[in-house]
Amino acid sequence: MIRTPTLADVARHAGVSPATASRVVSGRGPASPEARRRVAAAVAHLGYVPDAAARALATHGGTRVAVAVISGTPTALTDPYVGRVVAATAEVAAAREVGVALHWLPLHDPAALARLAHGRGIDGVVLVNPTKPALELLPRSARVAAIGAGSRQVPAFDVDNRGGTTGVLRHLVGSGRRHVAMVTGPSWLPCAERAVDAYRRVARENGYEVRLVPGDFTTTRGATAAAEIMARWPDTDAVFALGDLAALGVLDGLRVLGVEVPGDVAVAGFDDIAFAPLSRPTLTTTTNPVEQIAAHAATAVLDRHPTSPLTLFPSTLVVREST
Amino acid sequence: MIRTPTLADVARHAGVSPATASRVVSGRGPASPEARRRVAAAVAHLGYVPDAAARALATHGGTRVAVAVISGTPTALTDPYVGRVVAATAEVAAAREVGVALHWLPLHDPAALARLAHGRGIDGVVLVNPTKPALELLPRSARVAAIGAGSRQVPAFDVDNRGGTTGVLRHLVGSGRRHVAMVTGPSWLPCAERAVDAYRRVARENGYEVRLVPGDFTTTRGATAAAEIMARWPDTDAVFALGDLAALGVLDGLRVLGVEVPGDVAVAGFDDIAFAPLSRPTLTTTTNPVEQIAAHAATAVLDRHPTSPLTLFPSTLVVREST
DNA sequence: CGCAACCGTGGAAGCGCTTCCACCGCAAGT
């Protein structure tokens, strides 16, 4: 069997000590041009590739920043929101020469985050959909930043859910809508509750009935939620869905029911994803500067500079055809 | 400073040897109930979490399967296609108790794949957008499966690009279109060439002019490509774009130009992503069973059972409003 | 011309974990 070459092989081949070979390969520490040349030749000849695990073990250093998504099913990884987080993190990470790893953490296994965060080779983790239990099981030393709600030890970064929601709802009410229903996020997600709070408050201020239907950020659920809403409260004339994906689902669900948008019912979402201006009708929504948020979170874990427990980023209303 | 606890700490605390502690924690090898109990207690008390790097180093085993995407910018990670691959891989991986890591490999650094594949802790890699150079630089021992084109050592899995393309084009021609342009994939991607071949062949068979415009699977490029096509060949009456994202971009680009779809120009895509039925007008496309393909690829690398060099999965036409 | 400073180098000790191997005491077999 062919062993994959190790640093020792390289050193032997180059006629230097493992220590010198290591210095050359890792680029740290002094080495004569001659030594450099010979080691480089040996590396090329043998096709040597450093073992990341051994290096991580020896240096206590990490080589990757992880983006971890908590959800019930791995399907959540297909969410464009996650894609944006990963891409933004990758950009920050690339500047520091570390890789990005995407992990799915099952909702029912809160300890998975602790395992991930502790593992050598992981420089830090950017957590999407932070849940209470997962955050609580975290060891003190963890380098984690959350997108959404944080905890005593975990700094959080998020869009101003409350403000964004309020903006959308005021727009809806301001354009004459009187019966506004809302498709929420999953109940296990604390940060989504902030949007629901805002909805409740605007309802109180404007005297409309609270019509909440649970959602899960998916298009599929958005469609069924729309049907539920119209069956339960037929006089509903506006639906606000947390997440554009859900809103697109609502649009689809309403189309199936033969409900006109925006004629009969106005629909608005949250996030302003790339597809929002491509739907039929184009979707009114409010922005979510995910890239900016993720970049801040990634920077926070990688550089470990202390940040305030919760940093909020503003959301601005984008009015299109659906309202 | 607080050190994170090691196995040795656990062993000391439990009053057993590191060897015994290891057996209990890893669940391999014999151990008395009494020893198990005490080690478990120590683990809980100390909040011990095994170090993945050290374990990988000692066992030569991996704990993760990687999904690697080759592209020019990390933005490609936001592509829903990638999301689907990751989710499907995660499902396969979960059954084997290994994690999934998503990596972005810069197009200009073909050796990155070799580094990734070789690293300890990586059980195998599922490669998206395989390029020739990357494949060629791979060490013999690599456990890689490609989605797209493979090589002597790397098995590949892909949708039947040729068949899918042919199906779409026949449908276009069959419904009376005479001047069909195509937005291709990036030129560095060999597997996308198969679709171009099919386009050329159908053109020859039907006597229409070859009108190729390079694309890159993005919506943005789709929109500009549409403008280019209409400027260069104003009598174009159908556009086939590789990738639904690009097709949605074409739709958007044509709308801006005031071109009616499907009245003036028919548009069709490839992949049948979740948004295809939500666009305006809804998008005609042909399916790409990505989940199935990714699952096969993941299984191939994880189980290492030899597979044929290239496995193709059928694509079926989905006619909607845009044609 | 002698001493300090310095650069490049190799030896060796670990990083935290697994696993081979030898060992002990015990119950069962002859």
Place this chain on the structure above:
DNA sequence: ACTTGCGGTGGAAGCGCTTCCACGGTTGCG
């Protein structure tokens, strides 16, 4: 009673890499 066998155990050797440290051999300065 004396082997045999076996489940449970600890000692110790590594996995591949980095890095501390000590050691010549140069150089440059007084």
